[in-house]
Amino acid sequence: MPSHPESAVERSGAAQVAIQFDNAGQQRVAANMGMWVFLSTEVMFFGGLFLSYLVYRHMHLNSFIAGSNDLNFWIGTINTMVLLCSSFTMALAVRSAQVGKNRALVLLLSLTLVLGLVFLGLKFFEYWQHYEAHHIPGPGFVFDFPHLHHLASERGVELFMFLYFVMTGLHALHMLVGVSLITWLIIQARKRAFTPAWHNPVENIGLYWHFVDIVWIYLYPMLYLIDLSKK
Amino acid sequence: MSTEVKHEHIVPVHVYVLVFVALEILATATALLAHLDLGAFNAVIAFAIAVTKMLLVVLFFMHARYSERIIHAVCAVAVFWFGIMVVLTESDYLTRWWHTR
DSSP, X not given: OOOOHHHHHHHOGGGOOOTTOSSHHHHHHHHHHHHHHHHHHHHHHHHHHHHHHHHHHHHTHHHHHHHHHTSOHHHHHHHHHHHHHHHHHHHHHHHHHHHTOHHHHHHHHHHHHHHHHHHHHHHHHHHHHHHXXXXXXXXXXOXXXXXXXXXXXXXXXXXXXXXXXXXXXXXXXXXXXXXXXXXXXXXXXXXXXXXXXXXXHHHHHHHHHHHHHHHHHHHIIIIIITTTTOO | OOOOOOOOOOOOHHHHHHHHHHHHHHHHHHHHHTTSOOTTHHHHHHHXXXXXXXXXXXXXXXXXXXXXXXXXXXXXXXXXXXXXHHHHHXXXXXXXXXXXX
């Protein structure tokens, strides 16, 4: 008597080929492509904000220089390094799943999770600093131009800070989603759910995590670096 | 009907290590160069380094270098759509005040 397909799936990772696919390889590529298509829509999602930044930076250059110089260079830089480390541990985690090293997989996913939380912790500390300095756009916004430039305006800096909060906030939201997904992966990996024959969730959540890293690779120079020497 | 799929490529650990070291060196370089006033080249250099870092992540960490052509096509489409958005929008905004100069 043939067993129920669902229970067969739970017993053996190698048997997890859904009915619409010819084989596990085809299923893996279909899952990958789905994630890449999703990520290309994310490019447009963040892309709209990048474009707004470019347009408004051109219009309010001196205000953007003043706003950019007020950000915490060290937190931005350390966070860049932390996120690159987390991408590295995630890439190694995917490799561990591919070669069936389950203990290494759990360890590397946990490291990635910790690095992601370090990033978020530093980011929220930075937000708190902006809050203390009254640099949150809105009725209470104050900016006293530590590196005063006569062509900068308080409204222009407020616009910069608005874009800064939306862009880094949306990025942080993606990080929170990533951290939740990695937590789920760790729980599943501890149950030995992933095998060399089937580990699509590890691979695809890995792709998502690297994408979020790439968004930061662009946010970091745009917000923190390109105007740093222009006080 | 069967579709051709590549065998999953296992990337050697040393490749990941090299890519990671390169990424951290590039991040340090862009952070240091930002303190020198290079005029318009600050933005150019920072952007060039960001693109290099992105390519390293996409090609090696995201395995695009070893992926099927359909995935290359999706990547190309993402870049192309984003390009349309930026080029057409900026061709408006950057040229609005030309006649007043």
